[in-house]
Amino acid sequence: MHPVTPHTGSIPTLRAQELGVREALRKSDWPRAGTLLRELTATQVERLLDRSDPKDVPVVFRLLDKDVAVDVFAAIEPRQQRDLIEGLQDDDVQELFGQLQASGQARLLDEMPAEVAQQLLASLPGSQRASAGTVLGYPAGSVGRRMRPVLIELRSEWTVAEALDAIREADIPERRQRFIARLPVVAHAHQLQGMIELSRLVTADQGATIESLMDTDVLAVLATEDDETAARLCAEHDLLALPVTDxxxxxxGLLTVDQAFDILEEEESEDSQRAGGSTPLAQPYLSTPVKRLFRARIVWLLVLAIGAILTVQVLEVFEETLETMVVLSLFVPLLIGTGGNTGNQAATTVTRALALGDVRPRDVVRVLRRELLVGLSLGATLGALGLLVAGLVYSWDLGAVIGLTLLSVCTLAASVGSLMPLLAKKIGVDPAVFSNPFISTVVDALGLIVYFLIARLILGI
Amino acid sequence: MHPVTPHTGSIPTLRAQELGVREALRKSDWPRAGTLLRELTATQVERLLDRSDPKDVPVVFRLLDKDVAVDVFAAIEPRQQRDLIEGLQDDDVQELFGQLQASGQARLLDEMPAEVAQQLLASLPGSQRASAGTVLGYPAGSVGRRMRPVLIELRSEWTVAEALDAIREADIPERRQRFIARLPVVAHAHQLQGMIELSRLVTADQGATIESLMDTDVLAVLATEDDETAARLCAEHDLLALPVTDxxxxxxGLLTVDQAFDILEEEESEDSQRAGGSTPLAQPYLSTPVKRLFRARIVWLLVLAIGAILTVQVLEVFEETLETMVVLSLFVPLLIGTGGNTGNQAATTVTRALALGDVRPRDVVRVLRRELLVGLSLGATLGALGLLVAGLVYSWDLGAVIGLTLLSVCTLAASVGSLMPLLAKKIGVDPAVFSNPFISTVVDALGLIVYFLIARLILGI
Structure with a gap:
């Protein structure tokens, strides 16, 4: 038997296959593309779809073997599933849909127009429809939408041997076996009493009772809890599965580590895209149609551009001052840029700390005190430099204006930048929505006002 | 027996205890603080330290029971460990250090000055020093630095019953048992042949051979592989443990899910802080001293401010044009702001796609084609709007200047914003280092040049 060859590159590149498939598709050589695709595992096909042009996705999908197709369909994002479904026959759609887990069905239904969703739900056999219905009963974004079903429950009065027998008898399908690494112990009516890891069962004395071995000081979450919060609990406490209760x-249900990973990855992507001032894509970049990229960005750009009209108006108010001293206009980009950067730094740091639970809205006074100090220090450093450079190159009066403006703008920007995410969280909005570009726009207008007021005062115009 | 009470808030708040401890510390009431602290688990104390003022951290730590202190020390970030060590006795330091896993020891040593690191390493007993040395032999940032030791290896010729016996006999300490959810199967000389999940052993026929049950199509990584790449493989393939080989x-070693979570969380924090234009903190926000926050931000702010001097110079070149038409200066913040925002959106999206492996440097042509299209569409939309508004309020000539500038700047910004992260990755720099503020600075200067050239052309000045 040969030893395993370790994977040495980054995420499996499969470059040859990918190029081959793309080449075959371009030449409309379906048999060749099909042959190449059949050499890949479901995860590899998923990767390939994530990197395919949107128009190629349904073509590739139709070339797959049925069992692979089912696994691939389950693995891609709900938005990609919806796009795929649009090009398929009703029968195929119903079959693919029926193969998803209840949580996957619920997420896909959220993406579909209401009437299509109704039809799909109606196409499920009774028991499946009931599970999907239960999941749909939890609010979107709750852990109830993402948990896995409980495959087996143990009883505290059982011995280890009895528990292991029960696990064997439960006849869990192979692909779901890894979800029993941590098992719930329940009393009558599914009341959660404790949790126990499978490894504990394997290593313990076979005659010991579950009661004597299980963890009773157990973290659990309500099914209505926010999914990100639950996933972070899972990560922070190194849990293989987090029990979900009513x-x-x-x-x-159970939030298993694999689901926790998926949730956190989605949240990070959303936060990062919001921080960059666009609507989250919810699907891989290369497989996103250009018009969807456009839509994800134009709304925020318009909002920000309209906000920036404020800066035009501020400058208009000070137009006379500008006419008197055109040199003042030279520093406008530098000053508002520095303000924006300082605001960005504070906003990004606080947004991330909120996401990790390191900071909470009630810490507002502690955060503000820290950011005022940081902003003042940054402003003093940059201001001294600005004073020196502008003073030497232009005049000491102008130097004083630039220096004082930098001091004020940095202090202002750090405070505003740190407060906005806290405010957003407090009123229940995603802190990343008050994103960096948004904060820059606010800081730009305020910074310009400060600049011209200081200029008028010192230069006497 | 009482059922488990599900946790309903966000990450356990422990507000009462936290306020109590902080109150006791302020009053220097050590006995009271100690009593309150002894009611908390190690994870809860870690949380409390993460949210404590830097000056309180060593005080809290010294009040802990010894066994809790050891667990807490192992759980906090290396930078926090270093800060703590500075205030402790040599004996205590050596003991705490000795209790860390080899990977934890290596990370802490990286934080310490070279001579202190030497002393600490020398304080370890021989076998521990050897493991720490092995881990230190792998480059920083590699998975070899973060993997867990292999607690047990199975043989392919064993039966399931023999394997289970071997696991029992291995006498694995309780707190490490959860790391055996997925086990390696090896031939002579530790050659990796396959992997098998513990759940598979429990559910399979006791007489079956490991060979007939194990996964042989196994993903593995070299110990020198980048830790983030390995962690993403773990997440993407839903693995409970990823084997690490030479x-x-x-x-x-094995990269277990809990370690993969930690690595990804650190990487996300770093990326987010870099995208906001600061050096990563590598420790929780509230427990970071203000002067460290300052240092993490000032360097980039200075670099960006120096970069922004370029904009002053560009404007100086066009000072005559500005004097002739001061109205042109009114639009400067709006135009460069829009350019910056468009660049941000593209850069953030591509940086994230690179981190997830959705995009690779060799996709540069595909990415550029997409971003040119998106940039043109965004520019056309905003440009049309700019033409209309500036045309109606000021003049159609000026409207044409604003409209054309927006069209050009958006196209330029989307292209530059998407290329920078790809270029960074290509030359082996973290793409997030070419962060949004940096791109804005480049786009600002280019945008101003475009603006004034178009203005001169159309307005004939």
Whole structure:
């Protein structure tokens, strides 16, 4: 038997296959493309679809073997699933849909127009429809939407041997076996009493009772809890599975590590895209149609451009001052740029700290005190430099204006930048929505006012 | 027995305890603080330290019970560990250090001055020093630095029953048991042959051989592989543990899910802080001293401010044009702001896609084609609007200047914004280092040149 060859590159590149498939598609050589695709695992095909031009996605999908197609369909993002479905026959759609887990069905239904969603739901057999219905009963963004079903429940009065027998008898399908690495222990009516890791069962004395071995000081979340919060708990406490319960302490599902990973990855992508001033794409970049990229960006650009009209108006107010001293206009980009950068730094740091739970809205006074100090220090350093450079090159009066403006703008920007995400969180909006570009726009207008007021005062115009 | 009470808030707030401890510390009431602290688990104390003022951290730490202190020390960031160590006795330091896993020891040593690191390493007993040395032998940022030791290796010729016996006999300490959810199967000399999940062993026929059950189509990484790449593989393929090997296919460790979570969380924090234009903090916000926040930000601000002097010079070149038509200066913040925002959007999207492996440097042509299209569409939309508004309020000549400038700047910004991260990755720099503020600065200067050239052309000045 040969040893395993370790993977040495980055995420498996499969460059040859990918290029081959793309080449075959361009030549409309379907048999060749099909042959190449059949050499790939479902995960590899998923990767390839994530990197395919949007128009190629349905073509590739139709060339797949049925069982691979089902796995691939389950693995891609709901938005990609929706795009795919549009080009398929109703029968195929219903079959693919029926193969998804209840949580996957719920996420796809959220993406579909209401009437199509109704039809799809109606196409499911009774029991599946009921599970999908339960999941759909939890609000979007809740952990109830993302949890996995409980495959087996243990009883505290059982011995280890009895528990292991029960696990064997449960006849769990192979591809779901890895989700039983941490198991719930329940009393009557599915009341959660504790959790136990499978490894503990394997290593413990076979005659010991579950009660004597299980963790009873267990973290659990309500099914209505925010999915990101639940996923972070999972990560922070190194849990293989986090139990999800209803208000009556009944276990209704498990958030497994793999789901926690997916949730956190989605959240990070959303936060990062919002921080860059666009609407989250919710699908891989290369497989996103250009017109969808456009739509994700134009709304915020328009809002920001309209906000920036404020700066035109501020400058108009000070037009006379500008006419008297055109040299003042030379520093406008530098000053508002520095303000924007300082605001960005503070906003990004606080937004991330909020996401990690390191900072909470009630810490507003502590955060503000720190950012005022940081902003003042940054402003003093940059201001001294500005004073010196502008003073030497132009005049000491102008130097004083630039220096004082930098001091004020940095202090202002750090404070505004740190407060906005806290405010957003407080009123229940994603802190990343008050994103860096938005803060820059506010700081730009305020900074210009400060600049011209200081200029008028010192230069006496 | 009472059912488990699900946790309903966000990450456990422990507000009462936290306020109590902070109050006791302020009053220098050490016994009271100690009593409150002893009610908390190690994870809860870690959370509290993450949210404590830097000056309180060593005080809290000294009040902990010894066993809790060891767990807390292992859980906090290396930078926090270093800060703590500075205030402790040599004996205590050596003991705490000795309790860390080899990977934790290596990370802490990286934070320490060379001579202190030497002393600490020398304080370890022989076998521990050897493991720490092995880990230190892998480059910083490699998965070899973060992997966990292999606790047990299975043999392909064993039966399931024999494997389970071997696991029991290995006598794995309880707190490490959860790391055996996925086990390596090896031949002579630790050659990796396959992997098997513990759940598969439990559910399979006790007489079956490991060979017939194990996964042989196994993903593995070299110990020198980048830790983020390895962690993403773990996440993408839903692995409970990813085997780490050397060049001769010998297994040298396992990247377990909990470690993968930690690595990804650190990387996301770094990327987000870099995207905001600051040096990553590598420790929680509230426990970071203000002067460290200052240092993390001032360098980039200075670099960006010096870069922005370019805009002053560009404007100086066009000072005559500005004197002739002061109205042109009114639009400067709006135009460069829009350019900066468009560049941000493209840069953030591409940086994130690179981090996820959705895009690779060799996709440069595909990315550029897409971003040119998106930039043109965004520019056309905003340009049309700019033409209309500036045309109606000022003059159609000026409207044409604003409209054309927006069209050009958006196209330029989207292209530059998308190319920079790809270029960074290509030359082996973290793409997030070419962060949004940096791109804005470049786009600002280029945008101003375009603006004044178009103005001169159309307005004939």
């Amino acid at each position: 208000e009556t302490h009944r276990i209704v | 060049e001769t296919h010998r297994i040298v």
